[in-house]
Amino acid sequence: MAQTLLEAKNVSKNFGGVLAVNDVSVKIEHGSIYAVIGPNGAGKTTFFNALSGFYYPDGGQVLYQGRDITTMPNWQRVQLGMSRTFQTPSIFPELTVYENLLIGVQSQQKIAFKLRLPSASRKKEIDAKIDELLGFVNLAHLKDRPVAELSHGSQRLCEIAMSLSVDPTIVLLDEPMAGLAEAETERIMRVIRDLHDRLGLTVLFVEHNMRVVLSLADHITVLDRGAMLAQGTPSEISNSQAVREAYLGQEVLNRV
Amino acid sequence: MKNRQMQGYVGAIISVVLLAVLPLKMGSHSVLSLMHLDVSILSEMLLFGIAAMSVNLLLGYTGLMSFGNAAYFGLGAYGAGLSIHYLNVNFIEGALIGTAIAFIGGLLVGPFLLRRRGIYFALLTLAFGQVFYFIAYRANEFTGGEDGMSFSRPYFGFPGWHTDLHETTFYYLMLLVFAAVLLGFWLIVRSPFGRTLQAIRQNELRVRYLGLDSNKFIFVALLVSAGMAGLAGALYGLLIMFAAPLMLDWQQSGDFVMIMILGGAGTIWGPIVGSLIYVIGKDIVSTLTQTWQIYIGALFVICVLAFPRGLLGTLLYAIARRDVGAPVSEEEVAHKTWEHGGSAGTPTGAAVAAAEQKES
Numbered sequence: 001m002a003q004t005l006l007e008a009k010n011v012s013k014n015f016g017g018v019l020a021v022n023d024v025s026v027k028i029e030h031g032s033i034y035a036v037i038g039p040n041g042a043g044k045t046t047f048f049n050a051l052s053g054f055y056y057p058d059g060g061q062v063l064y065q066g067r068d069i070t071t072m073p074n075w076q077r078v079q080l081g082m083s084r085t086f087q088t089p090s091i092f093p094e095l096t097v098y099e100n101l102l103i104g105v106q107s108q109q110k111i112a113f114k115l116r117l118p119s120a121s122r123k124k125e126i127d128a129k130i131d132e133l134l135g136f137v138n139l140a141h142l143k144d145r146p147v148a149e150l151s152h153g154s155q156r157l158c159e160i161a162m163s164l165s166v167d168p169t170i171v172l173l174d175e176p177m178a179g180l181a182e183a184e185t186e187r188i189m190r191v192i193r194d195l196h197d198r199l200g201l202t203v204l205f206v207e208h209n210m211r212v213v214l215s216l217a218d219h220i221t222v223l224d225r226g227a228m229l230a231q232g233t234p235s236e237i238s239n240s241q242a243v244r245e246a247y248l249g250q251e252v253l254n255r256v
Numbered sequence: 257m258k259n260r261q262m263q264g265y266v267g268a269i270i271s272v273v274l275l276a277v278l279p280l281k282m283g284s285h286s287v288l289s290l291m292h293l294d295v296s297i298l299s300e301m302l303l304f305g306i307a308a309m310s311v312n313l314l315l316g317y318t319g320l321m322s323f324g325n326a327a328y329f330g331l332g333a334y335g336a337g338l339s340i341h342y343l344n345v346n347f348i349e350g351a352l353i354g355t356a357i358a359f360i361g362g363l364l365v366g367p368f369l370l371r372r373r374g375i376y377f378a379l380l381t382l383a384f385g386q387v388f389y390f391i392a393y394r395a396n397e398f399t400g401g402e403d404g405m406s407f408s409r410p411y412f413g414f415p416g417w418h419t420d421l422h423e424t425t426f427y428y429l430m431l432l433v434f435a436a437v438l439l440g441f442w443l444i445v446r447s448p449f450g451r452t453l454q455a456i457r458q459n460e461l462r463v464r465y466l467g468l469d470s471n472k473f474i475f476v477a478l479l480v481s482a483g484m485a486g487l488a489g490a491l492y493g494l495l496i497m498f499a500a501p502l503m504l505d506w507q508q509s510g511d512f513v514m515i516m517i518l519g520g521a522g523t524i525w526g527p528i529v530g531s532l533i534y535v536i537g538k539d540i541v542s543t544l545t546q547t548w549q550i551y552i553g554a555l556f557v558i559c560v561l562a563f564p565r566g567l568l569g570t571l572l573y574a575i576a577r578r579d580v581g582a583p584v585s586e587e588e589v590a591h592k593t594w595e596h597g598g599s600a601g602t603p604t605g606a607a608v609a610a611a612e613q614k615e616s
Contacts, residue, residue: 074465075466075469078465090461090462090465092459095458107468108467112468113472114447115448117447166467
């Protein structure tokens with residue numbers, strides 16, 4: 001049953017001699033919620049960017065459903081079924097929430113390049129899809145507002161909805177809780193759980209909030225200074241001596 | 257929304273009617289002659305408007321700073337001029353050949369331009385523009401070099417029918433072309449393709465992460481822009497019966513950018529408004545004072561400082577804001593929807609967090 005969806009094999013990335021990610025291997029199974037954690041500067045985002053094609057790794061391989069996508073352009077990866085979000089929500093600020101999602105749905109429907117307006121029935125289909133996405137992230141009441149006017153948390157939800165608009169199989173979330181208030185963090189956590197439980201998606205996310213990671217993820221990779229420190233289930237990670245000693249700190253774990 | 261669309265249609269019709277009536281004689285004087293103007297100035301305004309629209313597609317809609325669109329404009333003029341001079345083609349053929357040459361120019365430089373964004377893209381367009389400028393400048397025997405080349409305006413017609421184009425008939429032909437280009441432009445920017453271009457302007461990375469090859473979109477926008485500028489250039493050549501290297505020059509490109517910004521980047525009618533101001537400045541103020549460029553320059557500075565959306569753009573924005581009403585905070589909207597029992601309303605995250613804490 002457990003089938004590998006996305007796999008990193010010995011991925012390395014360096015920036016001008018600084019080894020940001022060093023020989024990291026990860027196997028993400030179909031239907032899992034996978035977290036990559038680590039302190040600031042651990043190389044989480046670099047690793048994430050190498051997986052999503054933001055840039056290409058200097059060493060190693062990235063495989064999607066067994067297919068080598070190490071140097072595949074990012075937009076093609078999205079067509080394969082990998083979509084992602086960014087630490088700072090990457091949206092179209094001047095467009096309304098509806099229009100933001102429309103760009104994605106146009107892409108998913110393969111009509112983005114068309115000069116002709118969609119037919120009435122197609123338009124209905126598009127609007128229904130957008131309403132469904134808005135319902136999922138609870139942003140329907142803000143449908144016609146420019147995204148720039150939304151709060152940070154709502155922008156992030158809008159971005160998550162955009163990443164869903166292309167019908168992905170796996171969603172990569174780069175620090176989805178970054179810069180959010182406690183209440184908003186809960187909101188995003190519920191959405192991530194829904195991505196998995198209700199939509200049946202595989203989720204990979206990067207996070208440094210330990211509580212979030214341990215309560216959401218079913219598999220965790222811990223990075224420290226670019227290298228893999230530990231890998232396993234939440235209980236294995238929270239019981240791992242190496243992780244405790246290296247940087248989690250007894251105090252954090254006691255709280256969890 | 258419907259109302260705004262109606263206003264747009266009415267505005268478009270009024271504008272075209274106004275443009276059509278301008279050259280008409282009123283008694284012994286035409287409206288224009290009262291202003292000491294010639295009809296050809298109106299043709300020039302329309303053609304510069306089209307050229308500025310070509311820049312608008314790139315900068316106003318796609319977010320690409322092009323300082324080289326005069327290259328396509330000049331290629332159009334030379335394409336028409338050379339084909340008329342050497343191949344004796346007719347008016348329509350000349351215009352089409354000019355447009356095609358500019359399009360081919362876009363096809364040649366496009367792949368290089370695609371590799372860069374931002375200021376480097378702007379510099380590349382500038383550099384490629386100057387390449388064409390120097391080719392026209394150096395190919396003396398062929399293009400007349402620095403002096404440019406004059407040619408005659410062929411008959412306008414189809415097999416079996418043709419007519420001589422006087423300035424007034426020429427103008428009406430230009431008005432027809434302008435209306436067609438405007439309609440085409442409008443269709444493009446409201447299409448899924450045009451929406452994607454506008455999304456690229458705001459966030460190209462996100463467009464790519466929605467599974468779209470943004471380069472493909474930008475390349476097509478470049479080609480459309482080159483074709484539009486080429487058509488304007490070819491017709492401008494036919495209007496003044498002349499083609500010169502200065503038409504390809506970066507200064508000319510800069511003028512197109514200025515015209516577009518004066519009127520309003522990212523608006524359909526902005527470039528023609530800008531073109532009107534520019535032509536008035538160039539051809540009317542210049543008869544009053546030799547330092548007309550100071551006034552246009554000052555207007556440009558004021559425009560950029562006070563109306564960064566351009567004259568028409570600022571007006572349209574003000575109307576849009578009035579229609580929408582004063583901005584409301586997101587919380588207010590959420591609250592209202594919640595109050596009215598809308599299915600969209602949700603308990604706030606705080607409430608959920610509190611509930612979850614109780615459970616644990």
